Amino acid sequence: DTGVSQNPRHKITKRGQNVTFRCDPISEHNRLYWYRQTLGQGPEFLTYFQNEAQLEKSRLLSDRFSAERPKGSFSTLEIQRTEQGDSAMYLCASSLEAGSNQPQHFGDGTRLSIL
């Protein structure tokens, strides 16, 4: 069990560019979550998958954001036409399916900085 892995750890890009982050969950976990954490705040939910199906999306996930989990294993989060307000830590978490009492395990996050 190597834990939840996120790449890259840091991403610096110019406003208007597209960025893509990757998350590899714990291997037996079929639920995968994306959160965004800005400075001084707790994480905010963006979306989650059960296997390859995207089951819930937050209103925070504007049309510039898209997440996929094509084979029910790793997931990608893409942000198109980045804006200053997209600067944040993007956290991925995974859990087993069996009920809401299964804890979510978090990765180290990808810190996005928009110049």
Place this chain on the structure above:
Amino acid sequence: AQTVTQSQPEMSVQEAETVTLSCTYDTSESDYYLFWYKQPPSRQMILVIRQEAYKQQNATENRFSVNFQKAAKSFSLKISDSQLGDAAMYFCASQGGSEKLVFGKGTKLTVNP
């Protein structure tokens, strides 16, 4: 909608002493779960302790325990025998019918040697 409020932006404690972090929440769910997560500087979020709302008994995990007051919608975390490694941001979170976690803004805990 669920909300979680942590009213203490920062707390400090002397090593080996006890500290209590406060959390209040609001939810319309009848069945929900509450969590405390720890986030050390530049490190990943780690689950400290969790509580099922239907259980009256307060959860404990070694030096960590909670005081769950369902009627008051309060869920405080007590850390006994504080250690230097306990220094971190602590986040209270709730989880209802939706699978998402709703977090508070966090409390920064400093442990003084």
